[in-house]
Amino acid sequence: MSEQCTSTDCSSCTADCASRKGEQVDFSAHLSKGSSVKHVYAVMSGKGGVGKSLVTTLTACAFAKAGYKTAILDADITGPSIPKAFGVDRETLRVTEDQLMVPVESRNGIKIMSANLLLDNETDPIIWRGSLIASAVKQFYEETLWQDVDYMFVDMPPGTGDVPLTVFQSLPVEGIIMVTSPQDLVSMIVAKAVNMAKMMEKPVVGIIENMSYYTCPDCGKQHSIFGESHIDEVAGKYGLSVLAKLPIDPHTAELIDAGRADEISTDAMKKAVDVISAIAKFGSDK
Numbered sequence: 449m450s451e452q453c454t455s456t457d458c459s460s461c462t463a464d465c466a467s468r469k470g471e472q473v474d475f476s477a478h479l480s481k482g483s484s485v486k487h488v489y490a491v492m493s494g495k496g497g498v499g500k501s502l503v504t505t506l507t508a509c510a511f512a513k514a515g516y517k518t519a520i521l522d523a524d525i526t527g528p529s530i531p532k533a534f535g536v537d538r539e540t541l542r543v544t545e546d547q548l549m550v551p552v553e554s555r556n557g558i559k560i561m562s563a564n565l566l567l568d569n570e571t572d573p574i575i576w577r578g579s580l581i582a583s584a585v586k587q588f589y590e591e592t593l594w595q596d597v598d599y600m601f602v603d604m605p606p607g608t609g610d611v612p613l614t615v616f617q618s619l620p621v622e623g624i625i626m627v628t629s630p631q632d633l634v635s636m637i638v639a640k641a642v643n644m645a646k647m648m649e650k651p652v653v654g655i656i657e658n659m660s661y662y663t664c665p666d667c668g669k670q671h672s673i674f675g676e677s678h679i680d681e682v683a684g685k686y687g688l689s690v691l692a693k694l695p696i697d698p699h700t701a702e703l704i705d706a707g708r709a710d711e712i713s714t715d716a717m718k719k720a721v722d723v724i725s726a727i728a729k730f731g732s733d734k
Contacts (some may be wrong), residue, residue: 477618477726479588479651480548483594487728489601489653490622492645493627494637496606499658500627501529503694504603505709507724510717513554516598516725519551521588522562523615524605525581531564535707536593542563548593556710559590559597582614589619599728601625620733623653623724625691626679630660631679635685642686653727654691655683658721662696670695691720 479485491504500720504520509636512518531537534554551559563584564570594600602619605611610693615621624645628634641728645652663671673696683690694716703712 451656452454458701463672475614476620477589480590480593481546482548483592483597485594485597485600485620487599487622489599489623489625489724490604490612490615490619490621490650491601491627492604492627492641493606494639494641498606498627498629499694500524500606501533501603502700502704503625503627503656503658504601505530505533505695505704506599506694506712506714506717507720508599509556509710509712510714510721511599511601511725512558513714517557517559517596519559519594519597519600520561521585521600521602522560522564523585523588523602523611523613525563525584527605528562528564528582529601530560531562532570532707533704534558534560534708535709536560536565537570538565540569541602544593548586548591550593552575554710558710559594561592579610582610585611585614586618597623599724612644613648616645616650621650623651623727625720625724626655626688628655628657628679628682630657630672630674630679634678638682640685642688652686652688653724654689655679656692656694658694659696660693663704689723692716 488663491500491507499522508520520530522528531552536552536554540552544550549561551561552565553559554634557724602615602621604615624641626638626641628638642652657677659674660672660677660679662673663670679693700712703709713733
C-alpha cells in the first residue's frame with residue numbers, strides 16, 4: 449500500500465496504490481557517489497544471545513588479516529556493540545561537504561558505521577519504532593562514504609523482523625552467515641532463519657556455531673558447557689556448510705571489553721574466509 453493508504457484490507461480498499469495495481473515496489477538502497485562495495489554478507493541468527501556481533505567482528509577481522517578491505521555496517525540499531533568491541537567512538541566520526549558520514553576505522557583498517565557513533569553518550573537508549581530503525585539501516589548504507597570496500601558484513605539484530613526484511617530487500621546481500629549455539633532448540637531457530645532466507649531468495653553460505661565448547665586450561669580437555677553440539681546434524685539437514693565452531697574463550701571476552709577486537713586470534717575463521725571468498729569470486733566470475 450502507498451504511504452497515504454491506511455486500509456488493512458486490500459479486498460475492500462479503493463485506494464489507487466501500487467498494491468492494487470500489482471506494481472513492483474523498488475526498495476533498493478543505492479551507494480553514494482564515490483562509494484564502492486564489492487560484496488555484502490549479512491550475519492544473522494534466529495534468536496538473541498548467541499554471539500552474533502562477536503561472529504561479525506571475528507569474520508571482519510579474519511578478512512582484514514587475509515588482505516581484504518573490510519567494513520561492518522552495524523544494523524543492530526537498538527543494541528549496537530561493534531564500536532565498543534573495536535574501541536572506536538563518535539569523536540572520530542566526520543562528515544563530508546556533501547553531508548555524507550565517513551565511517552570510523554579500527555586499528556586494522558576495518559570501516560565501521562553504527563548508531564552508537566551518533567550518540568552523545570554510548571549508554572543512551574535508542575527508543576524507536578521498527579520502521580524508523582529499518583530506515584536508519586538503509587541510511588547507513590546510502591548516506592555513508594564507503595570507499596573501496598571488498599567485503600561488507602552487516603551485523604543484524606536477532607530474529608526475522610523489520611530490520612532483516614529491510615536489509616534483504618534494500619541492500620545487495622549476496623549471502624547469509626548463520627550464527628547458532630549448541631542447544632536443543634537450535635534446529636527450530638535455524639529453520640526459521642533459513643526459511644526467511646529462502647523467502648527473500650538469499651542463500652545461506654554456512655553456519656557458525658558459537659560457544660561450542662570450553663577448553664580447560666589445566667588439563668586441555670574440551671567441555672560442552674551448553675550441551676553436545678548438533679550443528680553438523682542440523683547443517684546436513686539443510687545442506688549447509690559448517691564454517692566454524694568457536695570456543696568459549698575468556699581471553700576473547702577480555703579483548704572485546706577492552707576495545708581490542710583486532711588482537712583476537714582468527715585462526716578458527718580460516719574456513720569461513722576460504723568458503724565465502726570462493727563463493728564471492730564465483731559469483732563475480734559468472
